[in-house]
Amino acid sequence: xxxxxxxxxxxxxxxxxxxxxxxxxxxxxxxxxxxxxxxxxxxxxxxxxxxxxxxxxxxxxxxxxxxxxxxxxxxxxxxxxxxxxxxxxxxxxxxxxxxxxxxxxxxxxxxxxxxxxxxxxxxxxxxxxxxxxxxxxxxxxxxxxxxxxxxxxxxxxxxxxxxxxxxxxxxxxxxxxxxxxxxxxxxxxxxxxxxxxxxxxxxxxx
Numbered sequence: 396x397x398x399x400x401x402x403x404x405x406x407x408x409x410x411x412x413x414x415x416x417x418x419x420x421x422x423x424x425x426x427x428x429x430x431x432x433x434x435x436x437x438x439x440x441x442x443x444x445x446x447x448x449x450x451x452x453x454x455x456x457x458x459x460x461x462x463x464x465x466x467x468x469x470x471x472x473x474x475x476x477x478x479x480x481x482x483x484x485x486x487x488x489x490x491x492x493x494x495x496x497x498x499x500x501x502x503x504x505x506x507x508x509x510x511x512x513x514x515x516x517x518x519x520x521x522x523x524x525x526x527x528x529x530x531x532x533x534x535x536x537x538x539x540x541x542x543x544x545x546x547x548x549x550x551x552x553x554x555x556x557x558x559x560x561x562x563x564x565x566x567x568x569x570x571x572x573x574x575x576x577x578x579x580x581x582x583x584x585x586x587x588x589x590x591x592x593x594x595x596x597x598x599x600x601x
Contacts, residue, residue: 397564398563409478409481412484412489423489428492428494431491431578432578433543433575436543440544445476452473493582497513498511498589499519516551518552519549521549522548524573526540526542526545526547533567538571538572539559541573543575548576549583551571551573556569556570557572
C-alpha cells in the first residue's frame with residue numbers, strides 16, 4: 396500500500412512538472428543557485444519511446460473494430476503517452492541544484508530527491524563512469540549511484556553516510572554519491588565556490 400501511495404505521489408509530481416515545463420519554469424531553483432541539468436543522454440531515447448507510443452496508439456485506433464474496446468484502449472494509450480511526456484518534463488524542470496550556501500540537491504525527476512547540507516560534503520570531483528544496473532544502485536562499498544543512460548559523471552564524498560529514499564520507499568545510507576550532470580565541471584566548480592566562499596557579514600562593520 397505504501398508503494399502504491401508513493402507511485403501516485405510520483406505521478407502527481409510528474410503531472411505538475413508538465414505544467415512547469417509548458418510555462419518554462421523550474422522547480423525549487425532559488426535565485427543565486429546553480430541548476431545542473433542531467434537529461435542530455437536520455438532525451439533522444441525518451442522522444443523515441445514517445446514517438447513509438449504515439450504510432451502504436453494511432454495504429455490501434457485504426458485497427459481495433461469494437462467501439463468499447465477501442466475507447467478503453469485509446470484512453471489507456473493516450474494517458475500512457477501523457478505520462479511519459481510528464482516524466483521527461485519532471486527531469487527537465489527538476490535539475491540538480493547547488494545552493495548559494497554550498498548545499499546540494501540531487502534529483503531525478505519526480506522519482507528521487509536527496510538533499511545534502513554543505514557541512515556534510517567533504518569534496519566533489521568530475522568522475523566519469525559507466526555502471527550497469529537500474530536508475531538507483533546502492534553498492535557494497537557504501538556508495539550510491541544515480542545512473543542516467545548508463546553513466547555517472549560526478550562523485551560527491553560525504554563526512555558521514557546520508558539517508559536517502561528510493562522511489563518505492565526503501566531507505567538506505569551512502570557515504571559517496573555518484574550521479575550524472577550534463578556539465579559536471581560546472582557543477583563541481585559551483586559547489587566548490589559556494590562551499591569555500593566567505594560567510595557574509597552578520598552586521599555593519601565596526
